[in-house]
Amino acid sequence: MTSFTNKNILNLLRNLPRISISNLKNNDGAVKKNQRGRAQHGGDKHGHGNKGSKARQNFMRPGYETGNNPFYMRFPREQYYKDHHTKRQYPPLSLNSLQKMIDLNRIDITKPIDLSVLCNTGLYSIKPEDKHFGVNLIDEGADMFKAKINIEVQWASESTIAAIERNGGVITTSFFDVNSLYILINPKKFFQRGEAIPRRMIPPEDAILYYSSAANRGYLADPEKISWERFVLSQKYGYKLPKIEDDPDYEMLISRKDQRQIFYGLEPGWVINLKDKVILKPIDPQLKEFYKS
């Protein structure tokens, strides 16, 4: 008896269509109808009275006082955020996280570090379209910082400079204009454009003093003044300045970009082809002169 019923049910199951989206039905109450009825289906005033501003749902913008001098405009005030959107921004990177990147082999410290290396770690990124002009290396974790590096940043405080120089490193603050910045943060994309590397442009007038100051290790400062400032800072913070001249990595530590240069080792005017792995250099004297100016 039981076997007979089972067989029937099995046959029934076999002959039934499979469950699919086309033969499924929504649960009761899962689909809600539009609450507001129209016309004869309860469409009258909907709790908004008869005619006038309220029935037409004429909502005024916040602060508007129907023609009065609005309260928020009634008194003169100092705009704290005036011109905030036009100012240069330098997203911060702490010495702590820089040390972590170095410890986790995200950064190779046998070579000079610049913004493109930092962006290549995948842990730091900047957006030039959001008025970001590079990295601000902040002194968080300065006491723990132990790496000997040659780093190029766009902004650095005095204590940051001290933390890097105490470990025998070198720091330079340098400015990149927006075009150079786009090139620097994603070199591959630029090389695939098949254009010659442009010259780096000079900083704007309000940043010129920062980047030409030896105390800030600016890239436009006199190297002799910088070496003096290195000594002064070591005296101020009370550490013994390691001699770079005796360092085995002397060559790496003293390598610096030219003020027109965007990449280490690549000069403006060169074309890099990643597919053929070739570097093309201009020979036209006019071009040479242009890229040297």
Added chain:
Amino acid sequence: MSVISCRGFVYASKISKVPYFWCVNTRSVSSKNEVQEIETVTTTADKVMSENEIKEICNKSRLNDGHRNLVNDQLPYNKPVHRYHHTVKYKRRMYGRYGDSSNVNPGLAWPTASDLEDIREYEKVAYPLTIQEMQQNAWNRLECENQEIKMRQKKIDDNMKKLNGWLKEVKEKAARKIHDAQQAKEKKERLIEEVKKHFGYKIDPKDDRFKEMLVKREKEEKKKIREEKKKIREDKLLQQLQNKD
């Protein structure tokens, strides 16, 4: 041979009786079907196909040529197809991506003489000052600001030195004002008193007679003062004359 229709698909096979659910399964596991018979067809090629023809047959991607080339990391178009394929920007890009295989002259990568002129003109406007000039300007501006601060501080210092004197002056002025007011009041009271004495009874100060009397008194007093002054002057003259003698 029977035809079994199942959910829109038509399967024609040599299977005589296939249950419904097997039919659905045939799409994926037809090889497991034991009843199925395998027909083997042997064909003989009359002529050997060329490499290109084989390639064409092997291309089952259904991509268009450009996209297929892109996927295979090759130059998408050998000949220009769209209007923008004639632009320098596109050609540069093709050279940047596909190198020499793009058949683009790499000389396009650099700006032409007229481009250089344009760039120079732009830079002249965008960067009118040299670094040295900008530094000089910045120093001058800084100096100006410092000068202004210094001037203001000096002014404040000077004023602070004078502050005690000014305070004293203000206090004296206030005291003098009070003193003068007091004197004027006293004088008025005195006059009223004198007028009262003159009439012998209390008289309202708003009365016309009182006012007349007051004017008279004032005139007399002025006369007195004038005479006194005259006298002093005469005395002085006399003294001078005597001294000369």
